[in-house]
Amino acid sequence: MSSEKSFEASLDELERIVKQLEAGDLPLEASLELFEQGVKLSRDCQKRLDEAERKVEILLRSTDGTYKPAPFEESESEE
Amino acid sequence: MSQLDFFEQFSKGRRALSVSELTARIKTLIEAEFFTVWVEGEISNFTRHSSGHWYFSLKDQFASLRCASFRMQNRLLRFKPEDGLHVRARGRISIYEPRGEYQLVVEHMEPVGLGALQLAFEQLKNKLAAEGLFNSERKRQLPLLPRCVGVVTSPTGAAIRDILRVIRRRNEALNILIAPARVQGEGAAQDIMRAIRLLNGRAEVDVIIVGRGGGSIEDLWAFNEEPLARAIAKSRVPIISAVGHETDFTIADFVADLRASTPSAAAEMVSAARDELSLRLERLTRDLVRAMQQRTNRSRTILGELERSRGFQTLRSRLQSALQGLDFSLNSIERIFIRRLRLHRENLNILAARLSEADLARSLGAHRRRLLSLDARFASVAQGMITSKRERVSVAAGKLNSLSPLAVLARGYAIAFDEKGRAIKRAKDVRAGDRVIVRVNEGQFDCTRNKEE
Numbered sequence A: 001m002s003s004e005k006s007f008e009a010s011l012d013e014l015e016r017i018v019k020q021l022e023a024g025d026l027p028l029e030a031s032l033e034l035f036e037q038g039v040k041l042s043r044d045c046q047k048r049l050d051e052a053e054r055k056v057e058i059l060l061r062s063t064d065g066t067y068k069p070a071p072f073e074e075s076e077s078e079e
Numbered sequence B: 001m002s003q004l005d006f007f008e009q010f011s012k013g014r015r016a017l018s019v020s021e022l023t024a025r026i027k028t029l030i031e032a033e034f035f036t037v038w039v040e041g042e043i044s045n046f047t048r049h050s051s052g053h054w055y056f057s058l059k060d061q062f063a064s065l066r067c068a069s070f071r072m073q074n075r076l077l078r079f080k081p082e083d084g085l086h087v088r089a090r091g092r093i094s095i096y097e098p099r100g101e102y103q104l105v106v107e108h109m110e111p112v113g114l115g116a117l118q119l120a121f122e123q124l125k126n127k128l129a130a131e132g133l134f135n136s137e138r139k140r141q142l143p144l145l146p147r148c149v150g151v152v153t154s155p156t157g158a159a160i161r162d163i164l165r166v167i168r169r170r171n172e173a174l175n176i177l178i179a180p181a182r183v184q185g186e187g188a189a190q191d192i193m194r195a196i197r198l199l200n201g202r203a204e205v206d207v208i209i210v211g212r213g214g215g216s217i218e219d220l221w222a223f224n225e226e227p228l229a230r231a232i233a234k235s236r237v238p239i240i241s242a243v244g245h246e247t248d249f250t251i252a253d254f255v256a257d258l259r260a261s262t263p264s265a266a267a268e269m270v271s272a273a274r275d276e277l278s279l280r281l282e283r284l285t286r287d288l289v290r291a292m293q294q295r296t297n298r299s300r301t302i303l304g305e306l307e308r309s310r311g312f313q314t315l316r317s318r319l320q321s322a323l324q325g326l327d328f329s330l331n332s333i334e335r336i337f338i339r340r341l342r343l344h345r346e347n348l349n350i351l352a353a354r355l356s357e358a359d360l361a362r363s364l365g366a367h368r369r370r371l372l373s374l375d376a377r378f379a380s381v382a383q384g385m386i387t388s389k390r391e392r393v394s395v396a397a398g399k400l401n402s403l404s405p406l407a408v409l410a411r412g413y414a415i416a417f418d419e420k421g422r423a424i425k426r427a428k429d430v431r432a433g434d435r436v437i438v439r440v441n442e443g444q445f446d447c448t449r450n451k452e453e
Helices: A002-023 A028-049 B003-012 B019-033 B116-131 B158-170 B188-200 B226-234 B251-255 B263-306 B313-328 B333-357 B361-387 B389-397 B399-403 B406-410
Strands: A056-061 A067-071 B037-048 B054-059 B064-069 B086-096 B101-111 B148-153 B175-180 B205-212 B239-243 B415-417 B435-439 B444-448
Touching: A002 A028, A002 B263, A028 B263, A028 B415, A056 B188, B019 B086, B037 B064, B064 B086, B101 B116, B116 B226, B116 B251, B148 B158, B148 B188, B158 B175, B158 B205, B158 B263, B175 B188, B188 B205, B188 B226, B205 B263, B226 B251, B239 B251, B239 B263
Parallel strands: A056 B175, B064 B101, B148 B175, B148 B205, B205 B239
Antiparallel strands: A056 A067, B037 B054, B037 B086, B054 B064, B086 B101, B415 B435, B435 B444
């Protein structure tokens, strides 16, 4: 939950940076610094968007009675 | 001996029957005659006894019939009888001897008009709505970026296939964790509840789809049972209900945080937020690069105006060609830079000599200082370029950086800051002995301003 909150917060931060840059009233060096921050935020966010592994698993009851995830084989036979 | 003979015998002998005897005879007769009977009427005086038995009357315009319905039967009824309800009841007539009363012992009851399931649905819906279980403020937001989507359904049903098809088609970076459950028949609701509990116990799951494909109201019934509705309301993880087709509504739909019209639609929902975020990120990144480009373009224009003065032209073109030289070849960059640097130094010496000869020291003092500062900057940039050649290769490979003004630093520009971190725009901003911080592509280093000439 916290990671996605920070994802949105990162996007908001990026938005703020873009607005500041677009306003154009900052000295060049401050703009550069902002830009660098923006690039870093953008990369972090992109990384987070791509990080799931596209796993499909099913919880199966094991011998000790607990449920453990196992790869899910889709059955094509039944309708 | 026939019934009639029995009574004849007593009446002839003037022997009176005891109340018990008569009542027993009536009981035998009546209970045999009305062992199984269907009767239709309206419920009134309905009372629930703490034992779980129900007592009420069935009546029509002209008559009234006492009824009792015992706990075991009551548990099997899907709707809750109430006063005013028109029902058909099946049962047997029983005589309660101590009071000389008869009553219908109900074995089964069904509402007239509305189907029993339909009525049960409406009753439970009203009850849970009154408790506030469907209130919109109870509904939780779906996570924007679900890491793992729990799915409660039959592993062999149509719902899971539809969900996986959508996820695959959209090529979503999503993990799916299926908690198998029977979704129809006896015990299905308990199965689904257990699966919801299981998924709630797994930290990685941050949204759950509960559903099944279409079917009759009986097929979908598990999703209309009260314990399941309460389990959905209690779930820590937000739940999307996805039961049947678009026209099928179940209690689970009302109590869930979100209702999807079909399992496919549920899969679209968990993906939609990701898409939105991804689009927003793309747009913001584009805007970021564009804003920075505009910013540097403006600086470049201003710089161009400042440098248009005579005497800077030659130096400026030298600088430009030197910088263009950087782009010719990464392999020869070192060589080019050393040559350019030499050329530039010679040129600078000529210019400096010319300036002093013309005895314009006073008016051109600023220009000269600027030349010197450019020279120093250029030398350090060239040095930086040489040492960071490898770095340049990887930077050039980065798509974003190829667009970015950071790449300008990577191409050898540098920014000089004073001790307060302000960019030095004029040489006269720095006095002899002042500390100067020069920022290049890879970090920064300190300098000290030489003695003024």
